[in-house]
Amino acid sequence: MAAPFALAACDSAQETPEAAQTMMDDSMPDGDGMPMSGDMPMSDDTPMMEDTDAMHDARAEGTVTAIDPEAGTITIKHGPIPAIDWPAMTMSFEADKQLRDQVGVGDAVAFEFTTGPQGSSITSIAPK
Ligand SMILES: [Cu+2]
Known part of the structure; x- marks a missing residue:
């Protein structure tokens, strides 16, 4: 009796924060998506700039x-x-x-x- 109840309580306790985290995680990558895609060309530019410095x-x-x-x-x-x-x-x-x-x-x-x-x-x- 106590074990199933505890599991159920535990599951429900975990699901709520997980659901909240999942929703936050879903929105975070979306929010980071723009800056990250902006960083990618910049990191590509860095070696090119180093080459330019050498040449x-x-x-x-x-x-x-x-x-x-x-x-x-x-x-x-x-x-x-x-x-x-x-x-x-x-x-x-x-x-x-x-x-x-x-x-x-x-x-x-x-x-x-x-x-x-x-x-x-x-x-x-x-x-x-
Ligand atoms: Cu010379």
């Missing part, structure tokens, strides 16, 4: 000192590039054939490039 776009002027079709590079003696804290130096940049064909050794050039952990690649180049 820098810059433009500079210099003189072509070598073009290497086999290595796929243009070597340029360039001036200081304060935007990315570079001193003047002579260095090689990756450049595809289309870019290599636009300049010759000895040309004074203006060029744009991207630089990062993978190296530096010219994105556009033209004789001055």
